[in-house]
Amino acid sequence: MQPWPRTEEEALATQEILRSRVVSAPGPAKMATVAGLDVAYDGDRLGAAVVVLDYADLSVRDTAVVLGRPAFPYVPGLFAFREVPALLEALEKLTVRPDVLICDGHGLAHPRRFGLASHLGVLTGLPSFGVGKTRLIGEFAPVGEERGDRSPLIDAGETVGAVLRTRDRVKPVFVSTGHRIDLGGACELTLRLTPAYRLPETTRLADRVCRDLLR
Template sequence: MQPWPRTEEEALAVQDALRSRVILTHGPASPATVAGLDVAYDGDRLAAAVVVLDLADLSVRDTAVIRSRPAFPYVPGLFAFREVPALLEALEKLTVRPDVLICDGHGLAHPRRFGLASHLGVLTGLPAFGVGKTRLVGEHEPVGEARGDRSALIDAGETVGAVLRTRDGVKPVFVSPGHRIDLDTACDLTLRLTPRFRLPETTRAADHACRLAVETFRG
């Protein structure tokens, strides 16, 4: 990797360069392992966690946590630059290499079509997509109330993701491909990872791991 950007102008240039390397393919429909990635903050400190699950039974295969500090100031549209270095370091600590990365965030559903899932996917070469709790960009038609119902998320005339209902009558999530995966495959995997709750088990496991790590900051 090149030296990490220090200014907004440098980050925008890196983002533009990496965005051209995004590949949208069908991706693995039945990967053996999937990884959830999440970051929790405590003031100017953060904990980044990656948890690898076996897709067959959703059991934990591996976990890695890094305690660090944000690598970049908060700038809308450049949020990934704060977290990517710590997440990459956590990925390097894994003993089980995941087949797919699932980020608590977005991929194409980003103002410049290069959210966290795209960023990590391009840098690692792994298929990656995002499952966001809230919408970042785009508009959509109403989503049906049944699990599996979805509506296209459209921004500037382009389909950048899907609004997917993972539980009957429960608020939907926002799925967007990041790299080396298509939207249908990302939605199918999201449903396989949400047998009981709104959010994927990958996200829930990573969230739990990084929150536990944040508690160590506080003694």
């Protein structure tokens, strides 16, 4: 959205407008590609990366990076405003359009129910969800120890995500929908993307690329 918010009040107003445009729907019936998005920081610089993987074999189909600076000050609950412009610029550089966006962060599991995954999904129109390494909000019951076990993430009586075990007896991840995909589909895809590690291949590769960019 232009112009990009400059103050906390402008960002909150923009967030409220965009939040009303989130669509709750099943994910795509078929998909050929999935994209991971991540941002790394080095002082006042940031490196944004998007890595597109083939859904069938998880091979890399495309990569795009952007070196820049945060577009907004650090304000809790408004973190997406720092990163979205660089991530959108990276998405525009892709030659392969992904079917789903997977963010290193949160979507519905956000104090105002509009995290980075929701923000990017609404602005691009693409199905999106977040897989967070740590919890931002909510409470949950203990999760079983086997891969695929999950527990609802609850905040203020609302299910805002799932706490999902992607590897046996390894710390779970926090999955939340962003736009145009349901929680069951997001969890299923997360398991598809974690054949060997706790975090999805999309996240692992995007993290590596954006960190390499800043070296």
